[in-house]
Amino acid sequence: MITLTSDPIDITAALQQLQSSQAGAIDIFLGVVRDNTQQRSVDRLEYEAYDRMAISEMQKIADEANKRWAILNYTIIHRKGVLRIGETAVLIGVATAHRADAFEACRFIIDTIKQTVPIWKKEVFTDGEQWVNAHP
Amino acid sequence: MNSSVSVLLFGITRDLTGQSSVSVPLLEEARVGDLLTQLHQQYPQLAGIRSLLVAVNGEYAETDQILTPSDEVALIPPVSGG
Numbered sequence: 001m002i003t004l005t006s007d008p009i010d011i012t013a014a015l016q017q018l019q020s021s022q023a024g025a026i027d028i029f030l031g032v033v034r035d036n037t038q039q040r041s042v043d044r045l046e047y048e049a050y051d052r053m054a055i056s057e058m059q060k061i062a063d064e065a066n067k068r069w070a071i072l073n074y075t076i077i078h079r080k081g082v083l084r085i086g087e088t089a090v091l092i093g094v095a096t097a098h099r100a101d102a103f104e105a106c107r108f109i110i111d112t113i114k115q116t117v118p119i120w121k122k123e124v125f126t127d128g129e130q131w132v133n134a135h136p
Numbered sequence: 137m138n139s140s141v142s143v144l145l146f147g148i149t150r151d152l153t154g155q156s157s158v159s160v161p162l163l164e165e166a167r168v169g170d171l172l173t174q175l176h177q178q179y180p181q182l183a184g185i186r187s188l189l190v191a192v193n194g195e196y197a198e199t200d201q202i203l204t205p206s207d208e209v210a211l212i213p214p215v216s217g218g
Contacts, residue, residue: 136186
């Protein structure tokens, strides 16, 4: 299941959705907002997305992961809007029979999301702001 | 016949132009590469961005893809999700 949402991510609900009697492993990766980057103090992150394409690109990544690994259930949830320190920006969950597949698929999904999905974050510092990755 | 295409802007491109969508005049059979050239002429401030891709109807497009006025076109600055 793929979700792009302005609401806080419900980790317990995501875990319940991943559970399967055939699963021997469930991996959940959480990307969370930290309070500093490159020695600058972060106040908040502001995410925006090109919604329809963000969802279709995340679906492509999930489809590719399903081809490469024997995935029983997966969930991808990405936030948009304003996120404060400690909030979960992204949740990737994968259930598989064995742990190696769950670790690998989870890592593949988050790494590829960062490369291809049209979602942008602005770091708002206590003394300025910048769109991440945008400048040379 | 001249026409124009509407281009959606996000992130740094929206901040730099002050608009969330812009109309770009195009010649018939214009390609994605022509659109990028036109946009850079209209908005020289876009030159400060590390890279700019174009999506057409929700899919990443090559620079030689031909545009039509009914296409949903979006400018994609470097992504930073996750």
